[in-house]
Amino acid sequence: MNLDYIIPNNWSIIEEEFNPDQVKASESLFSIGNGAMGQRANFEERYSGPTFQGSYIAGVYYPDKTRVGWWKNGYPEYFAKVLNAPSWIGIDVFINEEALDLFKCKKVENFKRELNMKEGWLLRSFNATLQNNLEVEVVVKRFLSLDMDELGVISYSVKPLNASANITYQPYIDSGITNEDSNWDDKFWDTLSVSQKDTSAFIQAKTMKTEFYTCTFMESELFYNDKKLNITPDVDKASTHIAFAYSTKVNQGDVLSIHKFGGYTVDRNHDKYELVTAAKAVLDKAKHLGFSALLENQKQAWARIWDMADITIEGDVKAQQGIRFNIFHLNQTYLGTDARLNIGPKGFTGEKYGGSTYWDTEAYCIPFYMATKDQSVARNLLEYRYNHLQKAIENAEKLGFSNGAALYPMVTMNGEECHNEWEITFEEIHRNGAIAFAIYNYHRYTGDYSYIPEKGLEVLIAIARFWHQRATFSTDKNKYVILGVTGPNEYENNVNNNWYTNYIAKWCIKYTVENIERIESEFGIDYTRIMNKAKLSKSEIKDWMEVAEGIYFPYSEKHEVFLQQDGFLDKELITVSELDQSQRPINQKWSWDRILRSPYIKQADTLQGFYFFEDHFSTHELEQHFDFYEPFTVHESSLSPCVHSIQAAKLGRMNQAYTFYLRTSRLDLDDYNHEVHEGLHITSMAGTWMSIVEGFGGMRVKNDKLTFEPKIPEQWDAYSFKVNFRHQIIKVNVCKGHTHFELEGKHDLEIIVNGKTILISPNNLVTV
Amino acid sequence: MNLDYIIPNNWSIIEEEFNPDQVKASESLFSIGNGAMGQRANFEERYSGPTFQGSYIAGVYYPDKTRVGWWKNGYPEYFAKVLNAPSWIGIDVFINEEALDLFKCKKVENFKRELNMKEGWLLRSFNATLQNNLEVEVVVKRFLSLDMDELGVISYSVKPLNASANITYQPYIDSGITNEDSNWDDKFWDTLSVSQKDTSAFIQAKTMKTEFYTCTFMESELFYNDKKLNITPDVDKASTHIAFAYSTKVNQGDVLSIHKFGGYTVDRNHDKYELVTAAKAVLDKAKHLGFSALLENQKQAWARIWDMADITIEGDVKAQQGIRFNIFHLNQTYLGTDARLNIGPKGFTGEKYGGSTYWDTEAYCIPFYMATKDQSVARNLLEYRYNHLQKAIENAEKLGFSNGAALYPMVTMNGEECHNEWEITFEEIHRNGAIAFAIYNYHRYTGDYSYIPEKGLEVLIAIARFWHQRATFSTDKNKYVILGVTGPNEYENNVNNNWYTNYIAKWCIKYTVENIERIESEFGIDYTRIMNKAKLSKSEIKDWMEVAEGIYFPYSEKHEVFLQQDGFLDKELITVSELDQSQRPINQKWSWDRILRSPYIKQADTLQGFYFFEDHFSTHELEQHFDFYEPFTVHESSLSPCVHSIQAAKLGRMNQAYTFYLRTSRLDLDDYNHEVHEGLHITSMAGTWMSIVEGFGGMRVKNDKLTFEPKIPEQWDAYSFKVNFRHQIIKVNVCKGHTHFELEGKHDLEIIVNGKTILISPNNLVTV
Structure with a gap:
């Protein structure tokens, strides 16, 4: 780990010191979001130290x-590019005309931040001594409403401690913002109007090129010792900025508070000419409810989420804090209520990875959402790709494919590819496999086959066509080969016969053909419709199968492992443990060629295949491959430790599984990869969830039944999780020596625990 | 070929039609240069059609x-970035107040351009009918002086044909220019002053960041029917522009001419505060001599170049035009008089390939300059790299190498790497080999060993160290391997064990060690100095040799060829002739991944090794490899056809050799690769020279003797060339059935012709 300042706590993320060097990291860690918008933990008042501003x-x-x-x-x-949006949080604070700025204060004491995950709010408090020697106590609480997802709420109070003072609050909204990653301070926003209505303010702005219309709005209320004040503010209006200044004298020991309501209305949800009207409605409702009622609603909304999604861990507060941090941020990022949205790798916490959708969604996030939400959420995520099928076909055409073959983009916002490194954009084609696998996984878990004849099979056919065309025949090997790819391990580029890619290509074709056959026999009408629409013939299917059956897999007899790719054994096989620690992380220390010719693995690659297709291999085979590849794995991708944790648990290596668990669950809290200041790793957080449920809990779905092989790390006394399985909720509570199962539902359910069938009945605790 | 409008002519490049669609191509083809500056064939007067402005x-x-x-x-x-420099050529022409603009004229007739290569000038003439119905005849001649390499000269005349007219010449200089390849119309020049002295004008400007100081200057003289006019011009001065307007009435049939002198003085040659003074001196001398005398000097200067460098071809005017075009542009680009300069792949004809020095210089250009100039020119080119050794060591350090290992940059201006594609910058490391080979080649040709103990060995040691560190040991192969490289064929990236790279790596180490041993025995003082400076020990040399002796070469028993790289035989081996022509050039039609997994070869790769190390292989082996690789070669690099022409000639395949010869010599004239509008391929022009001298002439140097195996394409009656060999000049004249040798020198010379030793004496024709 590289950072160790977060105070362990079961339900909160807590920081208890003000350190300018860790402001950017904390801005990431204490980010808040509500699925529709997000906000890094930037200060409301001015801050002249290093900061990374982000509203999304x-x-x-x-x-x-x-x-x-x-x-x-x-x-x-x-x-x-993920865009930094106009700011709605800003409140300049002047105390006897000196701007409050923690970077310039003489002293900052009792600084504390708390991100209360249980209730969904962020608190910040501190005592500060200004240059003018005035001492003030400041308390700020803010949240993004889950109930009203266009609304953010701030309560900001100042108490002068050593003298009376004139205090001015100057809340503002501002569209004159840039992206931190812009090359030349380019402006991405075009401000259309800045307007005021009484004490409300509105900035209408649209993004350049994409022309997303937004209205950023605010309104404020002032309180003196909780008594509402009616001060007419001075207005300062500029081309991309509007501020209201509220000034009053505050006696020593009294408290002046401001409640600021703000947020965004956007043209995804409203007519673009009605955004101000919609904003007014939000503000009216917010004012009507007031800060306390809004906060109470927030607590209740988060309570509903936690009721289903919580995982408890007893006896290990850091592990408990880690998993809740992961579950909390996943829910802040994506709630599954809008099928047009998806889960960006950094969520609403940073700009990096400039697209919203990667294969992370299919490979890592879908299991979490299937088990902790209604299955319609997972289906929404599948349909997102179905809706992009035509663009994936066009994307493949740009690369020379034909006949309806689809290559889903590596990174996308609207279905188009929006990333350009040839070794990724053109060659990291295994992503297509994850999209097919998610369809399989959805059906396996939910039992809902209807998606496949309705929509999924069209996606599968287009993907099978891609693999059929992408493989070429090697007369030298007398096998089909897939040349020039980048596997999940992006520390190899343009390699031949990446085992994972070849394996998933074969699987995709075979799975597609299985479904075609099933739909032919069970869904005749759909079959005819789909075959006609896709212009698919039996002879084409036969050609696919020739490739699938004839595909080459590199294998080492000596090591008894499939090789990650052709030529892997030519590398200098020096394990990570033998590597000088000063060289880590290698992606920040080594030039790219050196990384590429090294044996080091960024994230599970061959082992990713063993994770997806666990049933195809024996435990002995898993062990062989784990022991061969893990020692070369640097886990410099956030997606790596979770898969390794699950596999270590399966192999009964609980200490190793626990270490990987801590690494995945506290990846950002402890900043393992030296990059938390850029934002959080949201999609891998779903992998953390899997490492408990699938890893320690050993949960799988086999033949339409939930199966478990519960294990518990020796560091824990107990842990529990809930899963929504086919409209019933199973609560699993694992203690040392036994496991309790409870069913919230209406029908008895057969589950398999450690190979034995167990019947559980509604509201009846079963202990194994 | 893709263009076919250049009129065949032995000594000139001629265009006889005005076609706006080919203006950009002609701007490249008719470029002029004098080693110190260059100018695309942009029109002096306004032109509102598509154009690519370039002064360098x-x-x-x-x-x-x-x-x-x-x-x-x-x-x-x-x-x-190659920078477009301030313009000195501009002359706006107004005829009865209408600006002459060929893109807007009602009619353009008798349009002709001629680039007279024998005398080094560019002529343009045409009759134009303006919008105002005036008909004019225009004749423009310009050249860049070889004698005074800061000076360019233009003679521009207009004759009104159908009425008298008021004619205004408005010569100007302008520093408000941009690069065509700038991303955002960035300005790269900072104008410091615009000044006037009588009828002279000066713009001082410096480049941003690099701070090269330049003065662009001009002065003009007017003539009415050859009689000098004294018109006081109107001056129009702006922040980056100064123009003088000279107006007068010209009677129908009379001629108004302007002689414009212009050019640049730069701080490479003068104190940066003396650039205007230096410019004035150039203008004074130019005016004193006048247009005619300057032109006469130009003819004489080019005559001296041609006397040594010319190649004559009888019976094939297109072939003759092609080779002279190549020799002419090489001499326009680099004359060898300034060791700080080098040979950019596009010379002074375009912006692309933003650096001046590639491995082209060592691999292709040095033989031409060795044979057609004094050998000090080639030595200058070697010293250019010696002077960059420290930067090459730093470059290697950035990539993790140590102990004085050097990696010369792929592209450089000042010794630093200035290209960033990882697959090229980090992986196209074979360039290091060419730099060592040039040292070997220089010694082989000139017999001048002194360069090696004085300077060359230090370079060789640093290169040997690089290869020693770059190779790694494969326990699987029990051999040293070189992983993750890009060979000369850039249509493969990040491949393992590229045969050419491995071969030249081995050769570099062995050649370095041979030289160390020779210097130890023959140059004791140098040996001690070099070994101490390099901190080189015998045991380190032993380590190098272990790598050199143990290096792996991929080989196919079935095909009896070395494989271009590991896994080459896994490709779909469809030959170029079977490829749909609509897919060519593949670099403009296919996505990069498709190119990479194809078998197509951009330029000689394995065959480049067979070219460099011809003596290491039998003719049968060459034939095997040629027949295996050439059918997959698309020759989409300008450096490809020449090597293939030489090898085809060696194999006695004269038709094939001739086809490749035409392709290399007329690559730009006929625009084989659809890109002449971007500029010319200068460095490959030296390859064209080699394809005659080494290919058809069969010239080699073996054991300090020139050897020849003359052949002649059936399309030719005869051809001749001269080479400067160790301070004597040998003229070779090959006819059908016999070859004449003549020696211009003082000492008898033994040469070997078709294996037989022949003695040639000064000024005594020998016929074989």
């Missing part, structure tokens, strides 16, 4: 013109 | 900030 609106992005030295045919014309 | 000053570049989506450690911070 779901689905609002910018197609930045890409510029690379040497253009390659087929590159997309833009690289999507 | 040798050694003046800009370090453009590189921006790629995903930065890699070790990337240089800048990408060098």
Whole structure:
């Protein structure tokens, strides 16, 4: 770990010191979101120290013109950027005309931040001594409403401690913002109007190129010792900024508070000409309810989420804090209520990875959402890709494929590819496999086959076509090969016969054909419709199967393992443990060629295949591969430790599983990869959930039944989780020596625990 | 070929039609240069049609900030840009107040351009009918003086044909220029002053960042029917522009001419505060001599170059035109008089390939300059790299190498790497081999061993160290391997055990060790100095040799060829002739992944090794490899056809050799690769020279003797060339059935012709 300042706590993320060097990290860690918008933990008042400002609106992005030295045919014309949105949180605070700025204060004491995950709010408090020697106590609480997802709420109070003072609150909204990652301080927002109505303010702005229309709004109320004040503010209006100044004298020991309501209305939800009207309605409702009622609603909304999604861990507060941090941020990022949205790798906590959707969604996030939400949420995520099928076909055409073959983009906002490194964009094609696997996984878990004849099979056919065309025949090997790919381990580029890619390609074709056959026999009408629409013939299917059956897998007889790719054994096989620690992380220390020719693995690659297709291999085979590859794995991808934790648990290596669990669950809290200041790793947080449920709990679905092989790390006294399985909720509570199962539902359910069938009945505790 | 409008002519490049669609191509083809500056064939007068403006000053570049989506450690911070320099050629022409603009004229007739290569000038003439119905005849001649390499000269005349007219010449200089390849119309020039002295004008400007100081200057003289006019011009001066307007009435049939002198003085040659003074001196001398005398000097200067460098071909005017075009542009680009300069792949004809020095210089250009100039020119080119040794060591350190290992940059202006594609910058490491080979080649040809103990060995040691560290041991193969490289064929990236790279790595080490041993026995003092300076021990040398002796070479028993790289035989081996022509050139039609997994070869790769190390292989082996690889070669690099022409000639396949010869010599004239509008391929022009001298002439140097195996394509009656060999000049004249040798020198010379030793004496024709 690289940071160790977060105070362990079961339900809260807590920081108890003000350290300018860790402000950016904390801005990430204490981020808040509500699925529709997000806000880094930037201070409301001025701050002149190093900071990374970030306000984000779901689905609002910018197609930045890409510029690379040497253009390659087929590159997309833009690289999507997560956009820093107009700021709604700002409140300048002047105390006897000195601006409050923690970077400039003489003294800052009792500084505390708390992100209360149980109730969904962020608190900050401190005592500060200003340059003018006035001492003040400041308390700030804010949250993004789950109930009203266009609304954010702030309560900000100042108490002068050593003298009376004139205090001015100057709440503002501002659209003159830039992205931290912009190359030349480019502006991405075009401000259309700045307007005021009484004590409300509105800035209408649209994004350039994409023309997303937004209205950023605010209104404020002042309180003197909880008594509402009616002060007419001075208004300061500029081309991209509007501020109201409220000034009053505050006696020593009294408290002046401001409640600021703000947020965004966007044209995804309203007519673009009605955004101010919609904003007014939000403000009216917010004022009517008031801060306390809104906060109470927030607590209740989070209580409903936790009731289903919580995982408890007893006896290990850091582990408990870690898993809740993961579950909390996943729910802040994506609630599954809008099928047009998806789960960005950094959620609403940073700009990096400029697109919202990666294969992370299918490979890592879907199991979490299937088990902790209604299954319609997972189906929404599948439909997101179904809706992008035509664009995936066009994407494949740009790369020379034909006949309806689809290559889903590596990174996308709207179905188009928006990333341009040839080794990723063109070659990291295994992503197509994850999209097919998610369809399989959804059906396996939910038992809902209807998605496949209705929509999924069209996606599968297009993917099977891609693999059929992408494989080529090697006369030298007398096998089909897949040349020039990047596997999940992105520390290898343009390799031949990546085992994972070849394996999932074969699986995709075979799974597609199985479904075609099933639909032919069970869903005749759908079958005819789909075959006609796809212009698919039996002879084409036969051609696919020839490739699937004839595909090559590199294998080492000596090591008894499949090789990650052709030539893997030519590397200098020096394990990570033998590597000088000063060289880590290698992605920050080594040039790319050195990384590529090394044996080091960024994240599970061959082992990712063993995770997806566990049933295809024996435990002995898993062990062979784990022991061969894990020692070369640097886990510099956030997606790596969770898969390794699950596999270590399966192999009964509980200490190793526990270490990987801590690494995945506290990846950001402890900043393992030196990058938390850039934002959090949201999608891997779903992997953390899997490492408990699938890893320690050993949960699988086999033949339409939930199965468990519960294990518990020796560091824990007990842990529990709930899963929603086919409209019933199973609560699993694992203690040392026994496991309790409870069913919230209406029908008896057979589950399999350690190989034995157990019947559980509604509201009846079963202990195994 | 893709263009076919250049009129065949032995000594001139001629165009006889005005076609706006080919203006950009002609601007490249008719470029002029004098080693110190260059000028695309842009029109002097206004032109509102598509054009690519380019004026270039040798050694003046800009370090453009590189921006790629995903930065890699070790990337240089800048990408060098060839800079479009302030314009000195402009002359606006107004006829009865209408600006002459060929794109807007009612009619353009008798349009002709001629680039007279024998005498080094560019002529343009046409009759134009303006919108105002005036008909004029225009004749323009210009050249860049070889004698005074800061000076360009233009004679521009207009004759009104159908009425008298008021004619205004408005010569100007202008520093408000941009690069065509700038991403955002960035300005790269900072104008410092615009000044006037009588009828002279000066713009001082410096490049941003690099701070090259330049003065662009001009002065003009007017003539009415050859009689000098004294018109006081109107002056129009702006922040980056100064123009003088000379107006007069011209009677129908009379001629108004302007002689414009212009050019650049630069701080490479003068104190930066003396650039205007230096410019005045150039103008004074130019005016004193006048247009005619300057032109006469130009003819004489070019006559001296041609006397040594010319190749004559009888019976094939297109072939003759092609080779002279190549020799002419090489001499326009680099004359060998300034060791700080080098040979850019596009010379002074375009912006692309933003650096001046590639491995092209060592692999292709040095033989031409060795044979057609004094050998000090080639030695200058070697010293250029010696002077960059420390930067090459730093470059290697950035990539993790140590102990004085050097990696010369792929692209450079000042010794630093200035290109950032990881697959090229970090992996196309074979360039190091060419730099060592040039040292070997220089010694082989000139017999001058002194360079090696004085300077060359230090370079060789640093290169040997690089290869020793770059190779790794494969326990699987029990051999040393070189993983993750890009060979000369850039249509493969990140491959393992590229045969060419492995071969030249081995050769570099062995050649270095041979030289160390020779210097130890023959140059004791140098030996001690070098070994101490390099901190080199015998045991380190032993380690090198272990790698050299143990290096792996991929080989196919079935095909009896070395494989271009590991896994080459896994490709779909469909030959180029079977490829749909609509897919060519593949680099403009296919996405990069498709190119990479194809078998197609951009330029000689394995065959480049067979070219460099011809003596190491039998003719049968060459034939095997040629027959295996050539059918997959698309020759989409300008450096490809020449090597293939030489090898085809060696194999006695004269038709094939001739086809490749035409392709290399007329690559730009006939625009084989659809890109002449971007500029010419200068460095490959030296390959064209080799394809005659080494290919058809069969010239080699073996054991300090020139050897020849003359052949002649059936399309030719005869051809001749001269080479400067160790301070004597040998003229070779090959006819059908016999070859004449003549020696211009003082000492008898033994040469070997078709295996037989022949003695040639000064001024005594020998016929074989």
